Amino acid sequence: MEYDVVVLGAGPTGENVADRTRAAGLSTAVVEGELVGGECSYWACMPSKALLRPVIAGSDARRVPGLRQAVGGPLGTEAVLAHRDEMTSHWKDDGQVSWLDGIGARLYRGQGRLHGPRRVVVEGPEGEHHVLTARHAVAVCTGSRAALPDLPGLNGARAWTSREATSAHAAPRRLVVVGGGVVGTEMATAWQGLGSQVTLLVRGQGLLPRMEPFVGEHIAKSLTEAGATVRTGVGVAAVNRPDPGGPVTVVLDGGELIEADELLFATGRAPRTDDIGLDTVGLQPGSWLSVDDSCRVDGHDWLYGVGDVNRRALLTHQGKYQARIAGAAIVARARHCPLLETDRWGAHAATADHDAVPQVVFTDPEAAAVGLSLAQARAAGHRVRAVDKDLAAIAGASLFVDDYRGRARMVVDLDRQIVLGVTFVGPGVSELLHSATIAVAGEVPIDRLWHAVPSYPTISEVWLRLLEGYRDGADGGDGTDDGADGGDGTDGDTDGTDGRGGRGQGG
Template sequence: MTEPEETVETYDVVVIGAGPGGEVLADRAAHAGLSVAVVEDGAVGGACSYTACVPSKALLRPGAALASARAVDGARQSVTGPPEPEAVLARRDRFTGRGDDSGQAAWLTAAGATLVRGRGRLDGERRVRVTATDGATRVLRAGRAVVLATGSEPVMPDIDGLDRIGVWTSERATTADAVPDRLVVVGGGVVACETATAWRSLGAEVTLLVRGRALLSDWEPCAGEEIARGLTGLGIGVRFGVTALAAARDADTGEVSVTTDDGGVLRCDELLVAVGRRPRTAGLGLEDVVPGHPASAPAGLPVDDTGRVTSVPGGWLYAIGDVSGRSHLTHLAKYQARACAAALAADAGRPAAVGSWQPGTVRAAAAQAVFTLPEAASVGLTERAARQAGFTVRTAEYRTDDVAGAALHADGYRGHAKLVVDAERRVVLGCTLTGPMATELIHTATVAVAGEVPLDRLWHAVPAFPTVSEIWLRLLEAYGL
């Protein structure tokens, strides 16, 4: 008896992953008149909506609001206590819906995409096999392209016993239902600094173990220095040059003990590991379609500015967002999604349907924001990266404290600004800001970097007085004519 022929459903575009990048790609491609199927085995909206950007900022905002009030005499006297943990957690849950994706799933369908629930795996050229939770399978064929938008996953360091104690990752740290009395955080990057700040503001005793000698080691040194000062000021223990070797949880008390390479033992209620993320590629079947690519790799897929995977013959496979390895930023994933959709629309002869977007004509400038106390934000190249790239570099630095608008914004305002300039072309290559409002102020620098605005023109962008934005005038003065 012969097996029945397998049914294959055909769409112009098949997207694996319904996070921010996958959602935007599906919306834009459908808007261009392409048929789109989106495969998702988790929640539509991805980690950003439920376990990353949104809940972390919801946890951080109450503490920041109180700190802002305490920094202004006259308002300070009205602050009577710390954030109320139950109310903070309830507000976070209102934003995340505790993982309920019904609203975003409905939006995706209304945008014109077909949502296919299950785990997607490449099953040959332009084919995706989807396995549902009940084991049922279906095959989707992409007439034009398969787009990978599977995001990233936490990196787990080599710490003995880590896999046996129920360790927190960033996902658990943003969704916990109670404040731990004692929290140890392993890491010194953005996630480590933000989660340490959030849980400390809710009353936890927090210790940060940093293997290196600085926080945010890929940033300008001033950012890590200012954040370290801020964390210490909040009462967070920051220990540099310390590596966690082993961890164990007491079966009776639930207490976690963390052994470090300096011979010490830390005891806590929860251990958070936040040492980085890697592209989520395992189980996608990449080894069958990408020449020389292992089943799982720490680096992302090599892509061009439209997201096309350059090593795949035929140009049918695309990757956007974290899985492309370019940057683990939600807003950059959305940017890449728009570029990818524009390329797909153009290939289909429908470029007008997505507007005048021209991917690849400029290098994207995507800001990074850290919502600690103080805040830090950056865009473009650091001085070190610019010099390594071969630019002739000049820099300008200025204490934001000395700007009149900053002094009015907060008593004891403390902040730092650094500008990295291509001295030959006299355009801004990068900018780093710290201090209150840094995450909002950075977009001015983003426009300058993306637009390659000459310094001679920036002199004529006159900031309002008295605002913190006057820092731009001071940076230009520090740079000189």
């Protein structure tokens, strides 16, 4: 069978590539070996946020006068898990298959592998084979998977990854979580709130190391207050579960033993490219794909790597963004039109991957950031100043919950007078992020931001406080408003997703 475009992977990224190419009239085939909708719809963001929302809402409600007594009891774990199942469409993809059919894309179920340039061989679930040829482009949108460390005893320990953590049907009595990135902190928050006794083990010195250091400090304090044990600077040496139905023992580097009923490793991601035939086109199996800003794989004029596989930003919303860029580029090249908009912020350039990646971590409190941290901005050679403000001093925050605790930081480029990055941590801050994203992506001058008036009394008034802090201390220095320093931006695992089982394009 011959198509204009063949897409490997039917997660939100692949769905968006198919949507763009079909809308332009290009015939498109989509190959998927699991569920249409991908990781985000069934094992990541949708189920994880369904688990987290009641935990966070309950925590907020217990700090609102008049609600405190009404929500004093434990969460109804069974009801939460049942709602989680609804949000994943009970791990059935009928709705998303219907959506694909509705846009006119042809779905092939099975394992798809490249077999030389522009050719994909699909091995179906019943052993059938299909050979698909792409006239214009093959888009690899196969995503990523959990990466597990090489530890003694881990193979037989039946450890959880993010998939098991988001699809479990009961709260374990004792849960050990290894890893202080997004998956680790979110799942520690969720299962602690659902009744598990959680121990969070982090090899580094803080949580969420890609964000500003104060973010991890706030979340670690909140987890501890909720009853979890948070230990930093510790590594795992071995794992032992002699009885498949019994407890698991975690051996720390110093020999200390910790026993748990379940063990979650949230220690990073790896590309799903090990079995898709990369070697047949001169690429290394199992590798991340190096791409240009239109997501075209380096050295190949017909091959695209979109979403997690290119490691630019392992977030579903960024994968969907890249898919829109790549889809537009594929269409333009198929029509033999030159790509005239490949400069920064052009229609065929995924510039936000470099300068304006937004991310929310749905812990309690929430964390939200876009653009560069203070340390990242300095490392990139910018002359910057950061302004920090206590969110508890904002009138809207004091109305949101009692004893509000949170912080905001704005990083300003002193030479261009624009915002390079913004970070928030505190209850409800996820809804502050898009305004910050617009400021960063739009490179809005500081002087113009004064005219973006936040409504009173909302937490968004923090923008006024940040601008006032910058105005009152704008002396060309590179310190922060209160002397706090930025972090070192070290690597951490990420897994942001936002799909839903019953709809196309990842929700």
